Amino acid sequence: MMNQSPPSQQPLLFTIVGTRPNFIKVTQFDRVFEEAGFAHQLIHTGQHYDLNMAGVFFRQFDLEPDHRLELEHASPTGQMADILLGLEALFLKHKPAMVLVPGDVNSTLAAALTANKCGIPIGHIESGLRSEDKGMPEEHNRILTDHISELLFVTEQSGLANLEKENIPMDRVHLVGNTMIDTLVGFEDRIDASPILHDLSLQSSAYILMTMHRPATVDDRDAMIKLTALIREMTAVGQIIFPIHPRTRKQLQTFGILEEWDRMSGLTLTEPMGYFAFQKLIKHALVVVTDSGGIQEETTFRQVPCLTLRPNTERPSTLDPGSNTLVHFDIPHILDYLHQIQNGQYKRGAVPPLWDGRASERIAAILRNRLFPEA
Ligand code: UDP
Numbered sequence: 001m002m003n004q005s006p007p008s009q010q011p012l013l014f015t016i017v018g019t020r021p022n023f024i025k026v027t028q029f030d031r032v033f034e035e036a037g038f039a040h041q042l043i044h045t046g047q048h049y050d051l052n053m054a055g056v057f058f059r060q061f062d063l064e065p066d067h068r069l070e071l072e073h074a075s076p077t078g079q080m081a082d083i084l085l086g087l088e089a090l091f092l093k094h095k096p097a098m099v100l101v102p103g104d105v106n107s108t109l110a111a112a113l114t115a116n117k118c119g120i121p122i123g124h125i126e127s128g129l130r131s132e133d134k135g136m137p138e139e140h141n142r143i144l145t146d147h148i149s150e151l152l153f154v155t156e157q158s159g160l161a162n163l164e165k166e167n168i169p170m171d172r173v174h175l176v177g178n179t180m181i182d183t184l185v186g187f188e189d190r191i192d193a194s195p196i197l198h199d200l201s202l203q204s205s206a207y208i209l210m211t212m213h214r215p216a217t218v219d220d221r222d223a224m225i226k227l228t229a230l231i232r233e234m235t236a237v238g239q240i241i242f243p244i245h246p247r248t249r250k251q252l253q254t255f256g257i258l259e260e261w262d263r264m265s266g267l268t269l270t271e272p273m274g275y276f277a278f279q280k281l282i283k284h285a286l287v288v289v290t291d292s293g294g295i296q297e298e299t300t301f302r303q304v305p306c307l308t309l310r311p312n313t314e315r316p317s318t319l320d321p322g323s324n325t326l327v328h329f330d331i332p333h334i335l336d337y338l339h340q341i342q343n344g345q346y347k348r349g350a351v352p353p354l355w356d357g358r359a360s361e362r363i364a365a366i367l368r369n370r371l372f373p374e375a
Contacts, residue, residue: 011097018047018107028360036364041066083110104138127152128159129314156317177354185357196277213245235266323349
């Protein structure tokens, strides 16, 4: 199928991205879709807009959005309303054959709703993940997007079972692997070339990499005070490198804790990092402590220990066969894990099936079968 020449009129695919994790999931799309005979355009909703959370990724991945929305409102609902209207105009003008939406952020749901209202089929990238935690805004975005998608591209086995349980017709569902891992594989040389270990005077396997940004953790003053105590204890195990998400910085300022963090010896706070530096830090970390979704997957691929400070995960393959463990917010419990890791007693984990750098190619092949039925 793949090597037959496409019809002269190339079907147009739109991919809609809006946040840091979205940008990281679509880096191979231009290449694979062009090879499969599609015209492809990238639309940036502007949900993440500053240099650290957006600009650096476009530059590093050499991505250029074909269209960029201007969001006038700041609240999540206002932003979604802006995205609906902005995308509607683009969809009606360009009439894409399919709209691809990665992930689980508000831009994902807004784009899916707009495509649905415009009668354009939707392909959901990273479909089927479920935390079963309705307190997470992302869980609603995932479920609603999946239920209005024509093609559901699943990263891991659990996604198949979740979608089947929700009565999604299984002929729409495809286990393709993980496009976030495609980016790691595709940019391995650039990651290895990052000078970040030297810049921060770090030795391989001798530091802890940490990120926290979920509302459930950082919007709660008591949780942030507890996190401060945890970080203080963890510095006895190793130097902590903590690139601070803008939301976390804002909350630390609001709660009056940021100065205490700034002064803590053994804790290095940085701005959010570019992709290559951050991936190099993951690759060489003793352990990563996080509440991020994507970082659980990247550590599993690297077989680097990951402790996730959350009661649940939508990515169970990072727990088994992966190198991730969910830890509850109990300092002795977490220190116990850190000591196991330090002493080499922690599991190594294995990489889930199809996390091989070729998920984007599989998606392109499925789209080609669907959109070039005569080929
Ligand atoms: N990331 C990055 N720089 C940082 C922190 C994270 O490049 O300073 C990358 C990380 O490796 C992963 C993605 O951003 O690829 C995850 O984003 P985030 O944790 O914000 O979102 P989530 O995955 O939780 O939705």
